[in-house]
Amino acid sequence: MRKFRRVVLITALFLAYMVNASAVVITHTEPSFWWVGMKNTELQILVYGENISSSKVSVNYPGVKVKTVETVESPNYLFIYLNISKSAKPGMMNIEFAGDGQKTVQPFELKPRNPKPGALGFSTADVLYLITPDRFANGDPSNDNLEEATVNRERSGSRHGGDIRGIINQFDYLQDLGITTVWLNPVQKNGPNTYHGYAITDFYAVDPRYGTNDEYIEMIDKAHDRGMKVVMD
The missing domain is CATH 3.30.750 (Transcription Regulator spoIIAA)
Structure with a gap:
């Protein structure tokens, strides 16, 4: 009987560990994509996922580096600041969130900029x-x-x-x-x-x-x- 209880206890502890060590599930990012070749090379990304704040964030993509990661009062948010250099090319990069032996990969697309002219503004000549x-x-x-x-x-x-x-x-x-x-x-x-x-x-x-x-x-x-x-x- 004692042996059975011990097995049950060990199993319960193992399951509790697995639940706590489960990979982060990301449910929202803002923005959901960005562009290369922007004048301002810094990008702030807001990421939402339950208990994501303790994750270690990394990016392995040519021309992109993680500058800093900031947490807030809620453990479910992270603000990631990236530097997207002028040499970065369009493509799908992966943002990795690691912690407790688990890893979550969040795809993030870098799009090419539209070659059309940008905003021209308006003046007193406009209606x-x-x-x-x-x-x-x-x-x-x-x-x-x-x-x-x-x-x-x-x-x-x-x-x-x-x-x-x-x-x-x-x-x-x-x-x-x-x-x-x-x-x-x-x-x-x-x-x-x-x-x-x-x-x-x-x-x-x-x-x-x-x-x-x-x-x-x-x-x-x-x-x-x-x-x-x-x-x-």
Whole structure:
């Protein structure tokens, strides 16, 4: 009987050790990718994973070095500062998180920079048009009712269904007005019942009720094709 109890105790201790020594599970990174050839070579990455703060962080990628790693009060966050030199090439690098004999590898993509000219700014010669996307035009009704938020045009504080596709569809109208620059309220992910855009929960993702990141890029490209500018709030 004593031998059986001893086996049970050893097994329990082993399982407890394995649970505590399990690899970190990373559930979120901001940003989720970056570009090579940026003027500022320093990049800050926020990483979220349960009890990740005790991990040792390393990167083995040509032209990229870990400058410093900072923890905060919560053990579930790390801020990683990388130096991405001018010699770094586009590709998929791995950020490694090691601790207690376990290792987690988080892929992180370095993209090539867009060869198109950068932002040109605006001046007193421009005519700006401020748009609250939810209130402007509904170009895609399929994204009206998502994530517990439904369109209700009877209530002033509810979502009314405007989206990025609606803005794209109205470029002719805007140009006919003489508009040279559209200025959008934020279109990033927001709380479920907000329409104004100023309750951002993810700075790197377009709210699905407005569309997708690809649609946002499409909107900017089509505006530029018309000689128009886009200001991001």
